[in-house]
Amino acid sequence: MDASTTDRWIRRLNLLQLVLAGIIIMTPTVWMVLSSLKPSFEVTAYPPTLVFTPTLSNYVELTKTTPFLSYALNSLIVTIGSTALGLLFGIPAAFAVSWTRISWPAILTLAARMAPGTLFLLPWYVMFRQVGMIGSYTALILSHAVITLPIVIWILLPSFDAIPRSVFEAAQVDGCSVTRILWRIALPLVASGIAVSAILAFVFSWNYFLFALVLSNGDTKTLIAAAFNFIGEGSTQWGALMAAATLIALPPLVLAALVQRWLVSGLTLGAVKG
Amino acid sequence: MASISIRNLVKRYGNFTVIPDLNLEIADHEFVVFVGPSGCGKSTLLRIIAGLEPITSGDLYIGDKRVNGVQAAQRDIAMVFQDYALYPHMRVYDNMSFALELRGTPKAEIDARVKRAAALLHIEPYLDRKPKELSGGQRQRVAMGRAIVRNPKAFLFDEPLSNLDAKLRGQVRAEIKALSQELKTTMVFVTHDQIEAMTMADRIVVLQSGTIQQYDTPETVYERPANQFVAGFIGSPAMNFFPVEWRQEHAILSQGGTVVPLGDETANRLRRAGTGVLGIRPEHFAVAAETTDGIAVSVKLVEPLGSDTLIHFDFAGAPAIARVDPSLRPKVGDRLSLRPQPGKTHLFDAANGQVLR
Numbered sequence: 001m002d003a004s005t006t007d008r009w010i011r012r013l014n015l016l017q018l019v020l021a022g023i024i025i026m027t028p029t030v031w032m033v034l035s036s037l038k039p040s041f042e043v044t045a046y047p048p049t050l051v052f053t054p055t056l057s058n059y060v061e062l063t064k065t066t067p068f069l070s071y072a073l074n075s076l077i078v079t080i081g082s083t084a085l086g087l088l089f090g091i092p093a094a095f096a097v098s099w100t101r102i103s104w105p106a107i108l109t110l111a112a113r114m115a116p117g118t119l120f121l122l123p124w125y126v127m128f129r130q131v132g133m134i135g136s137y138t139a140l141i142l143s144h145a146v147i148t149l150p151i152v153i154w155i156l157l158p159s160f161d162a163i164p165r166s167v168f169e170a171a172q173v174d175g176c177s178v179t180r181i182l183w184r185i186a187l188p189l190v191a192s193g194i195a196v197s198a199i200l201a202f203v204f205s206w207n208y209f210l211f212a213l214v215l216s217n218g219d220t221k222t223l224i225a226a227a228f229n230f231i232g233e234g235s236t237q238w239g240a241l242m243a244a245a246t247l248i249a250l251p252p253l254v255l256a257a258l259v260q261r262w263l264v265s266g267l268t269l270g271a272v273k274g
Numbered sequence: 275m276a277s278i279s280i281r282n283l284v285k286r287y288g289n290f291t292v293i294p295d296l297n298l299e300i301a302d303h304e305f306v307v308f309v310g311p312s313g314c315g316k317s318t319l320l321r322i323i324a325g326l327e328p329i330t331s332g333d334l335y336i337g338d339k340r341v342n343g344v345q346a347a348q349r350d351i352a353m354v355f356q357d358y359a360l361y362p363h364m365r366v367y368d369n370m371s372f373a374l375e376l377r378g379t380p381k382a383e384i385d386a387r388v389k390r391a392a393a394l395l396h397i398e399p400y401l402d403r404k405p406k407e408l409s410g411g412q413r414q415r416v417a418m419g420r421a422i423v424r425n426p427k428a429f430l431f432d433e434p435l436s437n438l439d440a441k442l443r444g445q446v447r448a449e450i451k452a453l454s455q456e457l458k459t460t461m462v463f464v465t466h467d468q469i470e471a472m473t474m475a476d477r478i479v480v481l482q483s484g485t486i487q488q489y490d491t492p493e494t495v496y497e498r499p500a501n502q503f504v505a506g507f508i509g510s511p512a513m514n515f516f517p518v519e520w521r522q523e524h525a526i527l528s529q530g531g532t533v534v535p536l537g538d539e540t541a542n543r544l545r546r547a548g549t550g551v552l553g554i555r556p557e558h559f560a561v562a563a564e565t566t567d568g569i570a571v572s573v574k575l576v577e578p579l580g581s582d583t584l585i586h587f588d589f590a591g592a593p594a595i596a597r598v599d600p601s602l603r604p605k606v607g608d609r610l611s612l613r614p615q616p617g618k619t620h621l622f623d624a625a626n627g628q629v630l631r
Contacts, residue, residue, distance in 0.1 A: 175376040175377060
């Protein structure tokens, strides 16, 4: 085989890999969307029906039987709140770690993120109950900050590290305090990193199930926790569950699609100094 | 405008001492160049003056104010960095006006000062550009412009020419020198390039291992080096060194026993010391008319530079270089008779390298 034939085969294999990966990733999503459009009896049919008459009955049932919009609002409040909290503390924290080159606080937050959520659940439940905050947005936002804070710190850390130290030193000599350096010099230079960390924090917080299940009440239940109600001990409303899952998945998907290019460049930010 | 005074300065990183004990006085309006090999502490010293590195012990005064614990932001000094350190997200104009804006300077005055500095540095057409849209030389000018607009007490330069090509380096070197004469501000310039040191400085600080080896005018450092390190560091090609002894009323090369014709002054110093290290700069060899008049050498390599020619040869078992007139047109293998120019030789203590007087 000559070089050009080898190259052609490599390209074909690459394409095949991408198609396979795409199928593996997309199948559950497509399945979920199609199931949400099937009549209830067809959702669990085996073999699965590929040709069917689409219906919005699951969506109608969902909105009729549940306060879907208020759950969505709860999810938005908790997600936006925890993302904002993550950014508020994560940006200065990442900058401080980069500035001082003391990395243990960042490693500690990463360890907290890696620990299973159940680890936090009992102490938090006890603590929030003690102060009468179970079922409050505050408890949910604070608990979700455990998800968002490490994301913000770990995405922004390489971005801050990639800024040449001399740029900060020049700002010091020019008359900047450390706070002003963060505000006027560092933040504009890591804007895409901030956007990426905000989107990922939003997505992870939006999709997080466990804390809302335990720490929310009927008034503050988030979408993902509410969707769990469709799974019953005797019977599960799969059609409504799929409709809810589709609607839950929509905001992160739309968000990711809108900022796709930014997301990719932001994720590789700091990988190469230039 | 201010003098800089460093007294008994010590700088340590953990157990590693970079500057053991340093005293230095830089006069107001003076252009001082720190020069030395990599790791000699010259950049650390500059960063200490800037307030970017804390002092372990000792005192630092800018003007008559002790600034040991004073933040860089409060020292009112400007610094030009090796990589220029421009703010990538700001236009050239904003890069230059940033420090003035922080000090609350009125907008009209900022505008006037930025435009004056831009005119001085010929960067007016680039004021609306971002740093990434500029060449290395233009960025360098912007970095200088950013320093100039502030009208600071002192300018600090940390190897600002090392990223420029040779031609541009020569040009900017001359511009900085001209600027220093025009601005009449204290300037401290760090370089490892001795040509930059020699051409720009009012006085040169030659550093080795955090210790000042000599602090004097370029002419003195070149003509009367304080020790063998300074003699070898300043001058290109470097000074040739040969161990010598005084025997039977002659200066004799320790290796090979060749008699070296020396001027009376150096000969007297060697007579008193008995032994030493003889230093002869390549340009201070004269080609003798007769082989009996000098030291016969065999040319190993010829480097014609246009204005003069370098010839390489072995002398007393060690490689040596002489700078000769290009009209001589020597060839590899030619025999030449070289003679140190009287009054241009240096003699150092063989044990501690200090000049023998």
